[in-house]
Amino acid sequence: MSCPILTRLALGLLVAAVPPAAFAAGPCNGPGPGSRADARQAGWTNLVPENGTGQAFTATRARITGIEIFLVTGNPREGASDTLTLTLSTHRGDELAEVEATVESGQAGWLCFPMPEGGVDVRRGEALVVRVRDTGKVIFGWRYGDAANPRGHALMLNRANPAADFAFHVHDATAQPGS
Numbered sequence: 373m374s375c376p377i378l379t380r381l382a383l384g385l386l387v388a389a390v391p392p393a394a395f396a397a398g399p400c401n402g403p404g405p406g407s408r409a410d411a412r413q414a415g416w417t418n419l420v421p422e423n424g425t426g427q428a429f430t431a432t433r434a435r436i437t438g439i440e441i442f443l444v445t446g447n448p449r450e451g452a453s454d455t456l457t458l459t460l461s462t463h464r465g466d467e468l469a470e471v472e473a474t475v476e477s478g479q480a481g482w483l484c485f486p487m488p489e490g491g492v493d494v495r496r497g498e499a500l501v502v503r504v505r506d507t508g509k510v511i512f513g514w515r516y517g518d519a520a521n522p523r524g525h526a527l528m529l530n531r532a533n534p535a536a537d538f539a540f541h542v543h544d545a546t547a548q549p550g551s
Contacts, residue, residue, distance in 0.1 A: 399438030399486035399545050405429050406440075406541030407521040415536070416444040416513035417528060419456065419506040424530030425514055426503035427537065428463065430523035433544040436460065436469075437491040439502055442539030443475065443483045446513040452477040454509045458485040460492060463499040468492050477511050482541075491546065501527065502540060515539045 407427075419425055439458060453476045460469045469492045471485045494500065504514055516526055516538045526536040 398484070399491070400440050400482075400484035400541070400543045402437065402543045402545040402547045403433065404436065404542035404544050405432045405521065405523065407517075407524075407537035408442075408539060408541065415516045416446060417516065418446060418510050418513045419504050420508050420510055421505040423505075424503070424527060425505065425538070426501050426527035427521075427540050428499065428501050428524045428527060428532070429521060429540075429542065431494045431496055431498045431500055431542075433494075433542075433547060434496055435491045435493055435544045435546055436487055436542055437545040438484050438486045438543045440482045440484050440541045440543070441502075441504055442515040443480055444513040444515050445478050445480050445511060447511050449477045449509075449511060452509065452511060454506045454511050456483075456512065457505050459503045459505075460487070461501050461503070463501055468494070468500075475512065491544070502542070503527070 417423060417425055453474055455472050455474050457470060457472050459467060461467045469487050471488060473483060473485055506512055516536050519525065519535055519537050521537045526533040526538050
């Protein structure tokens with residue numbers, strides 16, 4: 373199919389005029405704070421609500437579009453699944469977002485939780501907390517390692533553990549490349 377040169381030029385100008393952030397990006401793309409705990413470190417903890425599992429961090433961007441955690445299937449069960457709930461809140465406990473993901477037993481690695489309505493607005497430098505819990509089936513865990521995030525720490529049994537960080541990454545998919 374032939375495309376006249378003027379049509380091709382007009383389409384090229386239209387595409388060039390659209391800013392890069394306007395192109396669709398996954399919610400777990402883009403810059404933001406995090407800790408990529410070494411996968412060789414064997415530390416992980418289950419996600420039962422009573423464990424109070426979480427990660428404190430400092431926002432480096434004004435928007436959060438997605439949060440990833442490194443998931444471990446600690447107690448595999450054939451044909452089983454569980455619903456994981458991720459909550460983002462201020463350090464005072466004011467909830468900013470809560471999202472769920474149903475995960476099949478055996479899944480492991482980075483799991484993305486897209487924030488509702490395309491993202492959550494936060495203040496740069498604001499202390500935030502991400503918490504993850506399951507329904508009590510004790511299938512999954514969250515990998516952690518030695519502290520690597522200078523602006524945060526792991527929360528275990530609802531207490532700060534400054535010697536550890538959970539493997540997580542916070543994203544702002546609306547950010548301009550290189551910003």
